[in-house]
Amino acid sequence: MTQVRQLTAYIESFAPLAYQESYDNAGLIVGDPTAEITGVLVTLDATESVVDEAIAKGCNLIVAHHPIVFKGLKKLNGKNYVERTVIKAIKHDVAIYAAHTNLDNVAGGVNFKIAEKLQLQNVHILAPKSQVLSKLVTFAPIAATQRVLEALYAAGAGQIGDYKNCSFRTEGTGTYQPGDGTNPAIGEVGEYHEETEHRIEVLFPTHQQGQILTALRQAHPYEEVAYYLSTLDNQNLEVGSGAIGELPEPLLGNAWLSYLKEHMQLNLIRYTALPTRPIRRIAVCGGVGSFLLPDAVRAGADIFVTADYKYHEFFDADNRIGICDIGHYESEVFTKELISGHLAKKFTTFAVILSETDNNPVRYFI
Known part of the structure; x- marks a missing residue:
């Protein structure tokens, strides 16, 4: 039988916890590391409904991208969704593990999955880390x-x-x-x-x-x-933020938007004025990515695909680059496929299941 700690050690072999950002809380959040795994449910967010799904499907481990506990918990009395999720998981012996910015910050991680969905070529880290x-x-x-x-x-x-x-x-x-x-x-x-x-x-x-x-x-x-x-001080080209690559063929204006919408399965795109030149070089960052705009510009990207842009931040494009905000959930939802793909190849004695719970908190009226 496989223990929780064996599976988490495997995840950390390709997404080391040392690569998470200082503000993050990746790792085993709830559960006994020595517990034997009966099944794994992979999700973007570990919420109450996802814990219910895990229980119904016989999974005693949830592997999520976002940590359900991000800030310190001083009490556990069920006053909010975070505390209720943790309480329910503990009551039902369901462990919760999160691979967050450590999975963002490695080659082959979250941003490379976006690049794969967009069929980008010659993909590499956009802003490699030093030290x-x-x-x-x-x-x-x-x-x-x-x-x-x-x-x-x-x-x-x-x-x-x-x-x-x-x-x-x-x-x-x-x-x-x-x-x-x-x-x-x-x-x-x-x-x-x-x-x-x-x-x-x-x-x-x-x-x-x-x-x-x-x-x-x-x-x-x-x-x-x-x-x-x-x-x-050398940059590690295998570790860092964002990714950049080239489209198989250049696209113009609305053809690019249609391509992005189709390949990322989007309902909505918020975007700035697009370049009039052919669009070929694409920078991407799952989740909040505005901090990487200068890197995308320096790298010669025609378009920066990310999420959570604020109104005034769109002005920073300044006719140098096009910004496409596709939504936080939409930019990272395929992380479920990324994680489950790794686990299914390594472990064969239990089921690795993609969560079917739609826990995107944002709705669109189109």
């Missing part, structure tokens, strides 16, 4: 270099974009004199020793530091392993 990469420098005897590197690679080091097993090494001479009580792998206690070594350098995601150092110590022959770490 989420670190560099490890260590020193190993020549004969142990490959063993150490393989252990570091297996732990998650050495990945740069689509390239793996990346490292740099230089040869030099290490010196040491083992003291009393030591057990040197090479050399003798009390005797000065020189050893030809490789200086090894690898990059790794900063949040994986613990497992990288554990792998280093386990694979390294020395009793005391010399190393140092540094945080890099």
Whole structure:
């Protein structure tokens, strides 16, 4: 049987919690991580009606995009929908997990799902994050270099974009004199020793530091392993906000709006004046995306597709780019497909079900 913690660990392998924004509350919100899973219900929002659906369908785990608990709860007496949802989930032993901005901020995540729906090509992160990469420098005897590197690679080091097993090494001479009580792998206690070594350098995601150092110590022959770490300002092109890509063929004006409406299954689009030039380069951000407008402009996007634009923010387009606000729910609803697709491929001993509950709080009169 599969426990809740095994499933959540899998989600965090492709959407690490370390990549969520500081204001967020992704992770296991309600439930016992050691509980055995009977079924998983995937939804955009975990609401009371979704908990009812989970109970009816025999699912004891809800995986949502938005955290039902976003701010601190000081009391649980059912005075609002958040407290009522949590109380009902606890009463019926239904766990609730949320993969939110951590899933937004990874290549292949929420924004890449939007890009997939729009059939965009050459898709990449719109605003990559910096200071989420670190560099490890260590020193190993020549004969142990490959063993150490393989252990570091297996732990998650050495990945740069689509390239793996990346490292740099230089040869030099290490010196040491083992003291009393030591057990040197090479050399003798009390005797000065020189050893030809490789200086090894690898990059790794900063949040994986613990497992990288554990792998280093386990694979390294020395009793005391010399190393140092540094945080890099380099952008991690696999982590960041938004996405950008190109349409298969350029479109003009209303043809673009029809394309967007069809592919995102929309009832309504709020938009600024569209470019008169052919529209080809599209930037996207699920949910609130106005903070990314400068990045979309710098990246040469013709159109920025996002949600939750305020009236005065539309003026910021300033004839440089077209803004298409498609609605928060509408921009992220296909996240259910994204999550369920991952889970269904990995786990086969229980059902992974897409929620049928329509919990979009916004209605349109057309």
